[in-house]
Amino acid sequence: MTEATPGLRARPLSPHMQVWRWHLTMLTSILHRATGVALYGGALILAGWAIALASGPANYLFFMTLLGSPLGRVVMFGLTLSIFYHLANGIRHLVWDAGAGLDIKTANLTGAAVIAFSVAATVVVWVIAFMMGAL
Amino acid sequence: MALSPGSFRTPRAQVRGLGAAKHGAGHWVSERLGAIALVPLVLWAVYSALRLASIDYASTVRWIHNPLNAVLVVLLLAVGFMHMCSGLRVVIEDYFPNPLGRSALLAINVFVCALGGALAIFSILRVALVGI
Numbered sequence: 213m214t215e216a217t218p219g220l221r222a223r224p225l226s227p228h229m230q231v232w233r234w235h236l237t238m239l240t241s242i243l244h245r246a247t248g249v250a251l252y253g254g255a256l257i258l259a260g261w262a263i264a265l266a267s268g269p270a271n272y273l274f275f276m277t278l279l280g281s282p283l284g285r286v287v288m289f290g291l292t293l294s295i296f297y298h299l300a301n302g303i304r305h306l307v308w309d310a311g312a313g314l315d316i317k318t319a320n321l322t323g324a325a326v327i328a329f330s331v332a333a334t335v336v337v338w339v340i341a342f343m344m345g346a347l
Numbered sequence: 348m349a350l351s352p353g354s355f356r357t358p359r360a361q362v363r364g365l366g367a368a369k370h371g372a373g374h375w376v377s378e379r380l381g382a383i384a385l386v387p388l389v390l391w392a393v394y395s396a397l398r399l400a401s402i403d404y405a406s407t408v409r410w411i412h413n414p415l416n417a418v419l420v421v422l423l424l425a426v427g428f429m430h431m432c433s434g435l436r437v438v439i440e441d442y443f444p445n446p447l448g449r450s451a452l453l454a455i456n457v458f459v460c461a462l463g464g465a466l467a468i469f470s471i472l473r474v475a476l477v478g479i
Binding site for chain 1: 379382383385386389390393397400401404405407408411420423424427428431434435438459463464466467468469470471473474
């Protein structure tokens, strides 16, 4: 960084990303932002669905075929995981905003719970979709 | 030295009378209200998506004709697009220090959210009210 001005003590710099040991609360924070950005794309897909629906059966069928393609399914699976993660971790953030659960032990516990919930809920939804014949 | 004890503002800021526009708390609260509203809306959306994935076009149109479904989809779109607009705004502000590039991205973000949201809501209303 910048040279220390003569007469001033060298100030500590904040540690760079790479020197941090990965910990759970750091992972959940990064994932919240990453899933939020992914859901931005998901919301645009939802808008595309609404527009396709309004533009007639042929366009709607084309759109749904696109979603049902192998790539479409991978995207939809990722979005399912993202929506459940962002939902659960968003609730965790709302609890923090109320001033509760901010100590390290609770934050680690709720972080693990959020990850477990989002994986479990995603699996359940896709199993139900499979059983309903949606896949 | 502090002009008003317990204030977080510096004496200089208090003398100059500048500083926060007094809109911060309202902005913060509206973001949280949107997030709270999205909890039931998103759970309903996942449930609905499961149903809609296995039905054909005509049944989907009939589903939108149900006023409750139409209103809830419009609410999901309106609140969701506002939420994602303010969310991506923070992301852009964090990663793009260049003023010109940042302003351009912030503007694009607002335009994409407004256009996408308006097109989607109009489409739902058209199917619900006019029918296809």
